[in-house]
Amino acid sequence: MKNAQRSDLWPLKSRLLGLTCHSMYLPMYYIFYVSLFSFLSISVHARLPSKIYGVNLGSWLVLESWMLPAEWIRMGGQQCSDCSQCIATEFAFARAYPDTVDGIFNMHWSSWFNEDDVHDLMEVGINTVRIPLGYWIVEALVDRKTEFYPRGGIHQLKRGLRQLKDSGIIAILDHHALPGVQTPNQMFTGRCTSDVEFYTDYNYRRALxxxxxxxxxxxxxxxxxxVVAIEAVNEPIMNATQTPGYGDFQKNFVQVVRAVELTLGIDVPWSGTKIAPTDTTNFTVALEESLPNFTPEVQSALLEAVPILVEVITELALDSMTRFSPHSSREPLYTSFMDINWQYDNPPNPSDAQIxxxxxxxxxxxxxxxxxxPNEQAYLESICNLQRVQADAALGNSPLVFGEWGLSTQFNATDEFLYKWADAQKLAYTKGAGWIFWNFKVEISTLAGDLARQWSYLEGVKLGFLTRDPSKLNDTNVCDGYIQ
Structure with missing residues (x-):
C-alpha cells in the first residue's frame, strides 16, 4: 500500500461525482450519496459476554467440502487428495457450473444453517458464533472475468444474523477467505491454489x-x-517474511472500522483522546469531516465503498423510516486479529493497530x-501447561479468544480420553476470554465416517464429551497430575 492516493482532499462531492460520471444513473446515485445515512438508524446493541462459549459456523457461507462429503458430491462437486486438482472448492465449483451455481448454493446455505440449528445451539448454552465469510459476499468486489463464486450469500447472512439476534447469540464476522487468497492450498480460502496474492496493494484495498x-x-x-466484532484475516501465512505490508494493513483495517463509526456518530478513542461526533445527519458531510484523520489508503477505501454500500443497502431493502442520529451512546465494534504469536520471523504486533x-x-x-x-500423556501435559494466554498478554494481545479448536487427534482416541481432552482444552482456553469450537456440526453420513465424533460440537454434546452447560466440566480435576 505504498503507492497511495494523495492525502490532500478534493471536495468530497467532486470525488463522488467522479465515481459515477460515466453512468446514466448518476442522479439516482448522487441522491443516495447525499441522503443514504440520513434515513437509517444505528442498531448495534449486543455486547461481548464476560466469557465466550462459542462455535464456528463453518461450511455455511464459506464451504469446505471435507466437512460434508456426501452433500458435496450430490451438489456436483468432487473429492481428491489435492484440492487444487478437482472441483473441491467454491471457486472451482462456480467455474464449472456458472449457470446453476447460485441456485445450488442457495439451497446449501438454507439447509446447512437455519432456525433449527439456532435452536440447537441455544439448547446447549452457546452464546457466541464466529461466522466465516468470503470477500465475495460483497459481490461488487469480485472480478467476474477471473474470479468465480456463488452470488446471493449476503441475503443468507442477513437471515442468519436475524435468527441469531432473536435468540440472543452474538456474532463475530470473520473475514475467512480474502481477495487474492491469503494462505496456499487451503479449502478455507475458497480456492485451493499455491498462487497467494492477498499481500498486495490491490487486494489489501479490496479487503479494506x-x-x-x-x-x-x-x-x-x-x-x-x-454483530459485536469483525476479524480482519483468518490464518495468514505464518512466516511473516512472506506477508509484506501486513502490519500496515492491520492499522488501516482498524482505521476503516473507526472512520465509518465516527461518521455515524459513534464515539471512539483516537490518539489518546476522543473525536467528537459530527453534528450533521448528512453522511457525505460527516465523512468529509472525518476523512482527514485517516491515512490515504483508508480515505481511498472509504470512497470506493460508498457506491458499493449503496448497492448493497438497496438490494437488502433496508428500512428507511428512522433518521440517523449523529449523537450515540452505542459502543464501537471490536476489531479482531490473529495474535502476534500466530506468525514468526519478526511479525507485526496487531496491538500496535488498536484504536x-x-x-x-x-x-x-x-x-x-x-x-x-501423538499420545494421550503428551497431549494432556501440553494442554494443561499451556502458556499462550500469558505469552500473548505480555505482548499486549489481550483479551485472547481461542477462535478454533476441536477434539481431533493424531491417534485413535478412546471415548475415555475424549472426555479428558474436551475438559482439559476448555479449562486451558477459559483462562483467556473464552473459546469457539470448530465446528458447530459436520455431516453425519457413511461417506463422512467418524468425522462428527471429534469435529462436531453438537455431536460431542450428544456423546457426552462436551458438557451440555459449556461453562462446566465433566472433571474439574482433569489436569491434576499433568501440571509441571
Whole structure:
C-alpha cells in the first residue's frame, strides 16, 4: 500500500461525482450519496459476554467440502487428495457450473444453517458464533472475468444474523477467505491454489472496502444487531517474511472500522483522546469531516465503498423510516486479529493497530502435528501447561479468544480420553476470554465416517464429551497430575 492516493482532499462531492460520471444513473446515485445515512438508524446493541462459549459456523457461507462429503458430491462437486486438482472448492465449483451455481448454493446455505440449528445451539448454552465469510459476499468486489463464486450469500447472512439476534447469540464476522487468497492450498480460502496474492496493494484495498461495507451494515441493518466484532484475516501465512505490508494493513483495517463509526456518530478513542461526533445527519458531510484523520489508503477505501454500500443497502431493502442520529451512546465494534504469536520471523504486533476495543484470536489443533507427541500423556501435559494466554498478554494481545479448536487427534482416541481432552482444552482456553469450537456440526453420513465424533460440537454434546452447560466440566480435576 505504498503507492497511495494523495492525502490532500478534493471536495468530497467532486470525488463522488467522479465515481459515477460515466453512468446514466448518476442522479439516482448522487441522491443516495447525499441522503443514504440520513434515513437509517444505528442498531448495534449486543455486547461481548464476560466469557465466550462459542462455535464456528463453518461450511455455511464459506464451504469446505471435507466437512460434508456426501452433500458435496450430490451438489456436483468432487473429492481428491489435492484440492487444487478437482472441483473441491467454491471457486472451482462456480467455474464449472456458472449457470446453476447460485441456485445450488442457495439451497446449501438454507439447509446447512437455519432456525433449527439456532435452536440447537441455544439448547446447549452457546452464546457466541464466529461466522466465516468470503470477500465475495460483497459481490461488487469480485472480478467476474477471473474470479468465480456463488452470488446471493449476503441475503443468507442477513437471515442468519436475524435468527441469531432473536435468540440472543452474538456474532463475530470473520473475514475467512480474502481477495487474492491469503494462505496456499487451503479449502478455507475458497480456492485451493499455491498462487497467494492477498499481500498486495490491490487486494489489501479490496479487503479494506469489504471492511467498510461490513462495518456499516453491522451498525445500520437491524438484522446485524448481533454483530459485536469483525476479524480482519483468518490464518495468514505464518512466516511473516512472506506477508509484506501486513502490519500496515492491520492499522488501516482498524482505521476503516473507526472512520465509518465516527461518521455515524459513534464515539471512539483516537490518539489518546476522543473525536467528537459530527453534528450533521448528512453522511457525505460527516465523512468529509472525518476523512482527514485517516491515512490515504483508508480515505481511498472509504470512497470506493460508498457506491458499493449503496448497492448493497438497496438490494437488502433496508428500512428507511428512522433518521440517523449523529449523537450515540452505542459502543464501537471490536476489531479482531490473529495474535502476534500466530506468525514468526519478526511479525507485526496487531496491538500496535488498536484504536478502541480489540480482541485477539489463536487457533490450536493438535491433529496436524507440531504441538505434542501423538499420545494421550503428551497431549494432556501440553494442554494443561499451556502458556499462550500469558505469552500473548505480555505482548499486549489481550483479551485472547481461542477462535478454533476441536477434539481431533493424531491417534485413535478412546471415548475415555475424549472426555479428558474436551475438559482439559476448555479449562486451558477459559483462562483467556473464552473459546469457539470448530465446528458447530459436520455431516453425519457413511461417506463422512467418524468425522462428527471429534469435529462436531453438537455431536460431542450428544456423546457426552462436551458438557451440555459449556461453562462446566465433566472433571474439574482433569489436569491434576499433568501440571509441571
Amino acid at each position: 472496502v469489504w471492511t467498510a461495507v461490513m462495518t456499516a451494515l453491522s451498525h445500520l441493518d437491524p438484522d446485524f444487531g448481533s 478502541g476495543p480489540q480482541i485477539y484470536d489463536n487457533h490450536l489443533y493438535y491433529s496436524f502435528g507440531g504441538v505434542a507427541d
